[in-house]
Amino acid sequence: MSKLLIVGSVAFDAIETPFGKTDKILGGAGTYIGLSASYFNTSSAIVSVVGEDFPSEYIEMFQKKDIDTSAIEVVKGGKTFFWRGKYHNDLNSRDTLETQLNVLADFNPVVPDTYKDSEIVMLGNLHPLVQLSVLDQLTAKPKLAILDTMNFWMDNALEDLKKVIARVDVITINDEEARQLSGEYSLVRAARVIAEMGPKYIVIKKGEHGALLFHKEQVFFAPALPLEEVFDPTGAGDTFAGGFSGYLAKTEDVSFDNMKKAVIHGSNLASFCVEKFGTERIQNLDKVEVYQRLQQFRELTQFEIELA
Amino acid sequence: MSKLLIVGSVAFDAIETPFGKTDKILGGAGTYIGLSASYFNTSSAIVSVVGEDFPSEYIEMFQKKDIDTSAIEVVKGGKTFFWRGKYHNDLNSRDTLETQLNVLADFNPVVPDTYKDSEIVMLGNLHPLVQLSVLDQLTAKPKLAILDTMNFWMDNALEDLKKVIARVDVITINDEEARQLSGEYSLVRAARVIAEMGPKYIVIKKGEHGALLFHKEQVFFAPALPLEEVFDPTGAGDTFAGGFSGYLAKTEDVSFDNMKKAVIHGSNLASFCVEKFGTERIQNLDKVEVYQRLQQFRELTQFEIELA
Known part of the structure; x- marks a missing residue:
């Protein structure tokens, strides 16, 4: 089991969707x-910052x-x-x-000593300088550094963002952001x-239209599970x-x-996330439902075809 | 090999895309x-109507x-x-x-006697009354009747359209049309x-986002092949x-x-169609390239995953 180092905001959201607020x-x-x-029971640490108003129950929940x-x-x-947002009717x-x-304005991330040799580093969406600082604190090159970011940093901190991009193995962004970053319309x-x-x-994440994984000339595609209802896309x-x-x-x-x-496991867990407000659904997943939905993913996409 | 009866327009298009006209x-x-x-070498007939201005070379090309x-x-x-259209920059x-x-205004379709017992009937996008007339001329219930239609008929001939829908086994429509026809936003x-x-x-066809096949509680999804360039989506x-x-x-x-x-074969052939203007690409497909692209579809979507 590798160590997973996570950096990302720990925060408050107030959310309004067509289904409630x-x-x-x-x-x-x-x-x-x-x-x-945490669903995968790996050793993980979150590097983040909160205020004194942050309930200790949440910290305890992480620890559990x-x-x-x-x-x-x-x-x-x-x-x-704190972020407050309102989704439009189509939730897109x-x-x-x-x-x-x-x-978060003055956040100086400090990587714990025991996680400075993490094999997997997941840089969640934050200012690129914070993400760079985390990479700089590592004592060994991780097996895999993964970067998530968004258009806000492309608009406001592009040069810093490019420095992080140059140092990671994997980048995850959505389709519009990929177009903005590359100047190319075709996702290929x-x-x-x-x-x-x-x-x-x-x-490249396409929301309800799934996700594409590119590596050299290889491409893999995972659909999003067609859901009866998307309740809250946050997270x-x-x-x-x-x-x-x-x-x-x-x-x-x-x-x-x-x-x-x-990619399939990520899509599978994301399909739960959107079924309730906030973290409610992914805080309370049981193995059986996750397993059953993986089977749904398999049935949704797998086919036998004679190529001759 | 089953007989395939096709009804649909045979026509002229003038097309403008960001890449040419x-x-x-x-x-x-x-x-x-x-x-x-015709790629599948099955016995097929097209029921349609053209004017005297229609070049005999095209008819001969069908016959070949x-x-x-x-x-x-x-x-x-x-x-x-005749239809003339112009695509926007995103081609969507x-x-x-x-x-x-x-x-086409006074088209009365006449099904050839030898095709009145066709096993597969493909009703291409046309006025629902034309589609109904074709079904009425059949002497035996087909193994499978497939309907393609579009929002234009939902807006202008909904009651007639519903009569055709009630008589077919399969309907193919795009996502927006499915929403319009059902009044439901969720495609499920x-x-x-x-x-x-x-x-x-x-x-349910989602264009560049693939296609969904629903049957009772089962769902299957085929992505569109991620293409470097979509040249002309017509057809x-x-x-x-x-x-x-x-x-x-x-x-x-x-x-x-x-x-x-x-669905995979349909998506595969459609991926060729959009690479050139009009019918140029699908008139000239060879088995090897079709086969190779089927393999690409397999690589794009197939995965091994341990469910335990």
Whole structure:
């Protein structure tokens, strides 16, 4: 079992969808990644920062899932990052109604000594300089460094972002972001351009339309499970990243063939995430339902065909 | 080998895409379906109508591909249906610049006697009353009747369309049309509502995002092949329908498992269609390239995963 180092926000979200709204609930990329990866019982730590207002029950919940929380800094007198957003009717787009950076504004990540030799490093969506700082603190080159990012950093910190991109093995971004970053509309071409920036593996997330994994001339595609109802898409991409990195940490195999499986596991966990508000669903997954849904993925995509 | 009866327009298109434009070239749903299905060397006939202006070379080209053209009526003094359209930059949407119904306005389809007992009937996109007339002329219930239609008929001839839908086994429509027809946003729910209207199998085409096949509680998904460049999307849906119905006619097996393969074959042929203007690419397919691309589909989607 490899060690998995996660960096990402641990935060509060207030979410409104066509199906209802929440008050401040637990959110943040680091939270979703950590919870999702914990399904694979790998050793993991989250590097993050919260304010004094952050409930200790949440920290305890992480710990119960064997997530090392020693690197979640609690800033005395500080307030936790807060995001409020509202999804449109089709759930494919959303408006940000409020963003309070709070303690995240001055976040200096500190990697715990015991995780400085982590085999798998999952850089969740944050300022590229924070992600770079985490890479700089490692004492050994990880087996696999995975970067998740978003268009906000392409718009506001492109040069820093390119430095991180140059140092990771895998990048996960969505289709529009891949187009923005590469200047290419075709995702095949976009992946090729991004590969020239550094990463050997490019994961392009297409939301309800699935995810593509590119490596050299190879491509693998995992659909999203067709769901009767998507309730709240918040955290689906991070849950995917958590499942992807958690599975790779558990299996200690970063070959393309195993990465395909990691994409399926990530998609599988993400399909649960969207069924309820926030982290509710992925905090409470049981093995049987995860197993059953993996079978659904298999039935959805596998076919026998005579090629002759 | 089953007999495949096809009804659909045989027409002229003038197409403009970001990559170039054409004068009047061969087009029409019946054309694309016929050419695509002919790849499977099954016995097929196209029921359609053209004007005196329709070049005999095109008819001869169909005949060389063993397509029975005796039911393509040539109206003396009449002009062939003509459509002119322009695609937007993303190729996902288009504007119709000109439509001349011409001989299609008074089309009375006549099914050839030798095809009145066809096992597979493929009703290409046309007025629902034309599609109904074809079904009414059959002397035996086909093993499988497949309907392709579009939003235009939902807007303008919904009651007639519902009568056809009630009489077919399979319907193929795109995602937006499925939503319009069912009043449901979720495609899983949309498929369920449409199944209640008659068809046992629902194929929802999502263009570059692939196609879903629903049957009772089963779902199968085929991605579109990620292409470096989509040159002209015209006819891709019809090419899919031709590959789907042609494969089923060839294999004489209308089980769900075989229908999965038909969806893959349809997607495979459609991936060629979009690489050049009009019918150019699917008129000139060789077995080796089709076979190689089927292997690409397999590599794109197949995975081994331990479920325990």
